[in-house]
Amino acid sequence: MRKILISSLLFASLTSMIYSCQNAGEIKQDVYYVNGRDLYIKHCQNCHGSKGEGLAELSPPLTDTVFFKENRQKLACIIKNGMKDSIVINGQPYQGNMPAFPELYDIDIAQLLVYIGNSFGNKLGMFTPKDVAADLKRCK
Amino acid sequence: MRSTYSITLLIAAAFFISSCQGEKKLPILGPRTAEVIKNPDGSSVVDTVYKTIPPFSFLNQDSVVITQDEFRGKIYIADFFFTSCTTICPTMHRNMKEIFEKYKDNPEVMYLSHTIDFKYDKPSVLKKYAQKLGVDDGRWQFVYGTKDSIYHIAEKDYLVAVIEDSTAKEGYIHQGWLVLIDQQKRIRGAYDGTDTKQVAQLMKDIPVLLAESKK
Numbered sequence: 001m002r003k004i005l006i007s008s009l010l011f012a013s014l015t016s017m018i019y020s021c022q023n024a025g026e027i028k029q030d031v032y033y034v035n036g037r038d039l040y041i042k043h044c045q046n047c048h049g050s051k052g053e054g055l056a057e058l059s060p061p062l063t064d065t066v067f068f069k070e071n072r073q074k075l076a077c078i079i080k081n082g083m084k085d086s087i088v089i090n091g092q093p094y095q096g097n098m099p100a101f102p103e104l105y106d107i108d109i110a111q112l113l114v115y116i117g118n119s120f121g122n123k124l125g126m127f128t129p130k131d132v133a134a135d136l137k138r139c140k
Numbered sequence: 141m142r143s144t145y146s147i148t149l150l151i152a153a154a155f156f157i158s159s160c161q162g163e164k165k166l167p168i169l170g171p172r173t174a175e176v177i178k179n180p181d182g183s184s185v186v187d188t189v190y191k192t193i194p195p196f197s198f199l200n201q202d203s204v205v206i207t208q209d210e211f212r213g214k215i216y217i218a219d220f221f222f223t224s225c226t227t228i229c230p231t232m233h234r235n236m237k238e239i240f241e242k243y244k245d246n247p248e249v250m251y252l253s254h255t256i257d258f259k260y261d262k263p264s265v266l267k268k269y270a271q272k273l274g275v276d277d278g279r280w281q282f283v284y285g286t287k288d289s290i291y292h293i294a295e296k297d298y299l300v301a302v303i304e305d306s307t308a309k310e311g312y313i314h315q316g317w318l319v320l321i322d323q324q325k326r327i328r329g330a331y332d333g334t335d336t337k338q339v340a341q342l343m344k345d346i347p348v349l350l351a352e353s354k355k
Binding site: 045046047049055056057058059096097099 | 226227228229271273
């Protein structure tokens with residue numbers, strides 16, 4: 001009886017340890033998310049809104065989850081270099097320029113993408129500065 | 141005995157407070173001067189002359205010249221912006237649009253946005269902006285004028301600072317005030333268009349000003 005008790009206790013603590021290890025990645029993502037929110041308020045919210053709703057036909061919303069999923073690798077380039085092409089978001093065409101943010105470092109962009117990519121209905125998971133650096137190399 | 145006294149005092153205070161609430165009036169802002177006015181019977185009185193917005197003439201988004209007559213008998217909210225501004229302008233106009241939607245059925249409330257980008261924001265650009273913002277029904281006027289005329293009316297009359305500054309990222313520095321103007325062209329309020337609390341206050345003040353003109 002005693003043996004069972006001890007071994008089950010050991011097993012429980014072991015699983016909880018493994019479980020918390022798995023969460024380390026999530027914790028990092030949460031940190032990125034929180035920092036990304038600050039950056040979003042500073043750089044993006046004026047045009048894209050506090051709920052990512054955009055501004056009429058002037059600024060597109062950030063709620064088109066399909067667009068985000070399909071263009072995951074282009075997002076870093078859009079933030080860093082801005083955008084001049086017209087795009088279609090939620091079926092609505094948007095023209096006009098998005099300003100570039102060349103002053104943002106890779107880690108800033110990663111944090112921004114974690115925030116935007118996991119808000120407003122998006123579920124893109126983690127972006128690391130490494131991912132961003134690789135994506136930026138492929139910018140057109 | 142003492143308690144009846146305090147109760148009377150309390151009731152008196154309650155009366156006092158409730159009577160004050162009915163009298164709510166917006167202040168009249170800006171510099172003012174005292175002027176001696178002669179009555180027909182020869183006597184003279186001192187009258188206060190408030191700051192008013194002087195006559196103006198600008199091109200609107202339809203390339204039509206509009207003047208102060210456009211706003212006769214109406215109250216309006218004025219601001220200064222430019223279409224390529226990505227800092228405070230989108231927030232200001234997001235908030236202003238909310239007011240615009242709220243007073244959709246009231247032609248007595250109008251909006252006047254002056255562009256400070258005299259190089260790029262020609263009427264056709266303003267038209268596109270108004271259409272994209274979804275407010276191009278005439279109640280919201282977007283106007284273009286020479287640099288001198290716009291910057292002068294901003295600083296001297298609406299009391300909003302605007303500066304062309306080549307060191308700023310987008311070339312201009314300006315304040316985000318939404319200025320509330322009454323039927324007599326007097327300034328009755330100035331609200332930070334980027335601050336949701338102040339915009340909420342503006343929304344509360346509009347009916348107060350409208351009620352005043354009904355009297």
